[in-house]
Amino acid sequence: MSEDIQAGLAEILEEVAGVAPADATPEKSFTEDLDVDSLSMVEIATAVEDKFGVAIPDDELGNIKTVGDAISFIQKNK
Amino acid sequence: MTDVVVTGLGATTPLGGDVASTWDALLAGRSGVSRITDDWAKEFPAQLVARLAQEPAEQIDRVRARRLDRSQQVAVIAAEQAWAASGAAGAGVDPLRIAVVFGTGIGGALTLLGQDDVLEEKGPKRVSPFTIPMLMPNGPAAAVGLAVGARGGVHAPVSACASGAEAIRWGLDLLRFDRADVVLVGGAEACVHPLPMAGFAAMRAMSTRNDEPERASRPFDKARDGFVLGEGAAALVLERADSARARGAQVHARLAGAGATADGYDLVAPHPEGEGAGRAIAAALRDAGLSPSDIGHVNAHATSTPVGDTAEAAAIRDSVGDHVLVTATKSQTGHLLGAAGALESVFTILALRDQVVPATANLDDPDDDAAVQALDIVRREPRKASLTAAVNDSFGFGGHNIALVFTTA
Numbered sequence: 001m002s003e004d005i006q007a008g009l010a011e012i013l014e015e016v017a018g019v020a021p022a023d024a025t026p027e028k029s030f031t032e033d034l035d036v037d038s039l040s041m042v043e044i045a046t047a048v049e050d051k052f053g054v055a056i057p058d059d060e061l062g063n064i065k066t067v068g069d070a071i072s073f074i075q076k077n078k
Numbered sequence: 079m080t081d082v083v084v085t086g087l088g089a090t091t092p093l094g095g096d097v098a099s100t101w102d103a104l105l106a107g108r109s110g111v112s113r114i115t116d117d118w119a120k121e122f123p124a125q126l127v128a129r130l131a132q133e134p135a136e137q138i139d140r141v142r143a144r145r146l147d148r149s150q151q152v153a154v155i156a157a158e159q160a161w162a163a164s165g166a167a168g169a170g171v172d173p174l175r176i177a178v179v180f181g182t183g184i185g186g187a188l189t190l191l192g193q194d195d196v197l198e199e200k201g202p203k204r205v206s207p208f209t210i211p212m213l214m215p216n217g218p219a220a221a222v223g224l225a226v227g228a229r230g231g232v233h234a235p236v237s238a239c240a241s242g243a244e245a246i247r248w249g250l251d252l253l254r255f256d257r258a259d260v261v262l263v264g265g266a267e268a269c270v271h272p273l274p275m276a277g278f279a280a281m282r283a284m285s286t287r288n289d290e291p292e293r294a295s296r297p298f299d300k301a302r303d304g305f306v307l308g309e310g311a312a313a314l315v316l317e318r319a320d321s322a323r324a325r326g327a328q329v330h331a332r333l334a335g336a337g338a339t340a341d342g343y344d345l346v347a348p349h350p351e352g353e354g355a356g357r358a359i360a361a362a363l364r365d366a367g368l369s370p371s372d373i374g375h376v377n378a379h380a381t382s383t384p385v386g387d388t389a390e391a392a393a394i395r396d397s398v399g400d401h402v403l404v405t406a407t408k409s410q411t412g413h414l415l416g417a418a419g420a421l422e423s424v425f426t427i428l429a430l431r432d433q434v435v436p437a438t439a440n441l442d443d444p445d446d447d448a449a450v451q452a453l454d455i456v457r458r459e460p461r462k463a464s465l466t467a468a469v470n471d472s473f474g475f476g477g478h479n480i481a482l483v484f485t486t487a
Contacts, residue, residue, distance in 0.1 A: 016141075016144075017141060018139075018140070018141030039145075039207040039208055039211075040145075041209075042207040043206065043207055043208070045198065046203070
């Protein structure tokens with residue numbers, strides 16, 4: 001379940017920001033480790049909403065700092 | 079006065095993905111014009127376009143490309159070619175002394191129109207967060223500035239089809255005022271889309287010779303009926319002659335002078351006798367300290383519209399004289415709007431370097447207009463010539479006129 005989400009998220013990260021799928025591991029920070037900027041985070045959030053059928057309010061997006069944060073958000077809200 | 083030289087050239091055009099292939103295709107007389115086969119064009123009066131010979135996707139990383147409008151992609155491609163060719167990157171130039179001036183006529187029209195479709199179909203939440211940076215008209219300049227790490231100033235002149243030439247003039251001024259040590263200048267355009275096509279067609283500005291794409295752009299010819307929209311970009315690296323020579327840079331030409339005027343006549347129609355255009359050329363000659371007899375070649379703006387070409391012919395005849403070898407390279411490249419002045423400056427520099435003037439394609443029957451008849455317009459095949467100085471002029475809707483004078487290195 002969490003592996004499926006991680007794989008799906010990795011696909012999005014690769015498409016939007018060119019992150020190698022192997023690098024998209026839970027402990028990685030989007031901005032610090034994966035070099036994802038704020039506008040790309042918005043694109044990633046939109047893609048996550050489409051792919052996983054969740055809604056990410058703007059005030060929640062700021063709390064999603066790592067790949068692991070995103071995975072648990074998706075798990076909780078799916 | 080500060081001596082300014084050109085040390086790098088770059089381009090991606092309807093004739094080729096770089097300067098060398100573009101120049102070879104130009105001299106070989108190849109056309110970049112084709113008929114649009116997309117369904118949307120079927121009902122359009124003008125269905126011709128000069129698309130890029132090489133898609134940007136082949137020259138630029140996918141992830142980088144997806145956050146750049148097509149006009150920004152071509153800007154970056156041409157600019158990086160020029161930058162690499164100049165060797166400035168390895169010469170230890172202080173980033174605070176590197177400036178960029180890059181113009182566009184239309185800006186990120188493809189992004190604007192594409193995201194409007196998204197808005198209509200899917201709503202505001204699906205509009206890309208990159209919409210604004212991709213559509214803003216300073217986008218090509220900003221993208222180029224980031225690409226080369228320019229921190230001495232990034233500027234974006236917008237003067238329709240004179241934008242690329244205006245960028246070059248602006249670069250010259252920056253060096254003369256000692257605002258920078260190296261300036262990367264140029265122009266970019268990529269707006270092949272139904273809306274701009276319909277808008278230009280509504281002005282009756284575009285050729286409707288749909289059955290003969292390669293013969294449609296025919297500057298100065300009696301049967302010309304409008305321009306063909308082209309896409310692409312061109313870039314030049316400018317620096318002071320002393321510092322360029324000190325670092326052993328290859329010097330392609332001198333940018334000897336520039337002139338800028340406004341018609342003050344009509345929003346889009348050129349002055350019929352090319353008054354403002356002629357004044358721009360005369361101002362550029364004065365700026366360069368040259369007299370008309372010094373000029374051997376003019377790369378004309380000549381877009382293949384009925385009124386524009388005769389007005390320009392009068393301007394050239396009256397400001398430079400009838401001894402110059404004139405060419406109109408839009409006959410093969412189409413009209414790259416905000417990139418035209420930059421690309422045609424590259425052609426002017428290469429003409430000086432190779433001592434050859436490219437031919438004006440499709441000039442089968444020169445217009446009866448007295449000024450057109452008076453000029454020596456090179457046609458059928460390129461002409462060898464002994465050239466020391468040449469002019470490139472550009473004009474834009476709004477009455478903007480820019481002339482640039484280049485001399486041999």
